[in-house]
Ligand SMILES: O=C(O)CCC(=O)C(=O)O
């Protein structure tokens with residue numbers, strides 16, 4: 001306990017700096033997303049995974065470039081025991097016609113949540129960048145046009161959770177990820193750098209991660225958070241990870257405010273498309289990660 005901060009509506013930049021530098025977990029409350037919208041998203045997720053195999057197979061693909069795709073652990077090399085639906089979500093009107101048709105209220109419930117969580121993400125990214133002294137005027141416009149990818153995950157109840165992971169350790173490629181979960185199961189590497197910490201389930205709170213592109217933008221001041229999902233011994237679990245970043249071909253590099261003689265640029269520039277190329281050709285189960293591939297010097 002004690003590893004999270006409840007963040008009220010006024011985003012205070014000093015707090016954000018403090019908690020991200022200390023690698024403290026960030027959870028937001030008073031984010032303005034109603035209980036019913038959050039509940040709706042979790043229901044839609046669970047109902048989708050409980051639809052017939054035919055419905056899900058119609059969306060199944062190993063092609064990581066598909067804007068909407070369903071996958072299962074046996075077909076996805078990075079997960080041991082998970083089903084997922086990955087889908088693009090911004091601009092919503094462009095992608096929602098590709099989302100599942102079943103259950104019939106999936107698009108409505110998940111669409112409402114997608115819009116709301118994006119609003120919160122834009123506010124948070126603005127506050128995080130400001131906390132670093134980065135001029136946000138240009139970046140905000142680019143983030144406004146940026147990608148939102150939602151990973152909707154289902155993990156079965158498992159009476160021997162020590163024997164199988166839901167999702168092995170990884171960091172997310174975007175600037176930030178906002179995670180909604182139905183019960184405990186998410187773990188992050190804690191403040192001491194190498195012990196896994198369980199992320200507590202706080203009613204109405206959303207969990208926030210720093211992702212690879214925030215590490216790049218901050219030139220290594222803020223580190224991408226290593227996390228994994230464990231299986232729950234008592235219940236099945238759903239989570240909705242909403243990943244927010246720049247557009248497909250926007251090359252991301254350290255913000256100019258973060259670079260000087262003492263702090264040379266620490267990362268290669270890259271885009272979401274470069275990330276997709278990387279994971280298509282790299283076995284990330286063998287300890288390789290995208291952010292490591294971008295490092296120019298040790299940061
Ligand atoms: O289910 C979780 O708690 C984590 C999901 C996740 O890390 C992801 O989808 O990238």
Ligand SMILES: [Fe+2]
Pocket residue numbers: 170171172227241
């Ligand atoms: Fe993740």
